[in-house]
Amino acid sequence: MIQAVVFDLDGILIDSEPVWEEVRRAYVLRHGGQWQPDSQSRLMGMSTSEWATYLSQELGVGKDPAEVADEVIAEMRERYEVDLPLMPGAVETVYRIGDGYRRGLASSSPRSLIDRVLETAQLTQAFEVTMSTEEVERGKPDPDVYLTIADRLRLAPKDCIAVEDSSNGLRSAAAAGMAVVAIPHPTYPPQSDALALADLTLNDLSELTMERISSVPDRD
Template sequence: MGIAAVVFDMDGVLIDSEPIWEQVRRDYVDRKGGRWQPDSQRRMMGMTTTEWAACMSDDLGVAMPLDDIATKVIDLMADKYAHHVPLLPGAVEAVQRCAGQWKLGLASSSPRTLIDLVLSKSGLLEYFSAILSTEEIGRGKPEPDVYLTVAQRLGVDPKDCTAVEDSTNGLISAHRAGMRVIADPRPEFPPAPDALALAAVVIDDLDQLTPEVVTG
């Protein structure tokens, strides 16, 4: 049948948000007397809200209720996005280019409030037929649930989807779902080599996300 849909991750693929997440979380951990670790942000990439809040509590020593941790960090991120959405170069054009040929889905680990804020402010909301946060289904990446559910909502078999991902957990998640995987890694947070090896193609930026690359 060929490729029938393209499913994008958001953080690290469409927006350069991982450094912002890291700064917000690190500052919060420091203020609460916790212990930030060099690999903390990389480990939390792809986790659901509940999962990363638990990580900040259990592993980083933030002695606060999980709901309080999640709410405060998300509020801080929303404030950042309200002032500026850090779209990556070529993001809008890549989405528009793909939308001209395929159904589009979004499979993100961000809370739904932040997804909607980013897509609305960037003018990208109209291009996606299925949008899903891992917090809406319970299990985060690297489990395949979010990609499988997006494919189901698009009415497309997962094997007929191409996923665009950047992180270790994201690449594993899309691969486990049975999708063709394109890796667009961020140099600041490179994925593990074994996860990167799951990608059919590795691109340097979204300008390289051409129809030929999508379909292989």
């Protein structure tokens, strides 16, 4: 029986993937690197250290990954201060789901951005547990962040359901043994094999109701 809903942040609660792509693409080109056609899809779900290393070593930025991370995150923070791109109904959905389920958040964003988003959106108190993939050994698609969330909620993964949009996010939640709800981003849709891992696919957050969640079959 599902007892907790674990939300992804980027692409689920905030429409940040276009912002991440714009900021990182411009950063790579500005520092003499070359953006590749599959760069954005590869980056989605990576932890901070993973994507900073990718920009530094594979895309040719040529700076230390720690410096790359600090500079890109600073640009993202500035963008969020000007305009936080909340998904329609995000705040209302989180609070509505809280009427029937415990709530967690598992994000590939760094902790500083997670805290900024939740504070700005007045969602800080809505989640029992929030985790960044920079706080676990491996980022998505590995299951570490979802396994840690379940452990901190003192629940078995099968008693949790994850809400994800990206290929790596869907793979991560499924690998952890959680039930999975997919809400694909129209601009950055997940790969078909990753989408096939979802137990339920919705068009947007308005369709994420307690009734739909309770209809998802047990992972037993």
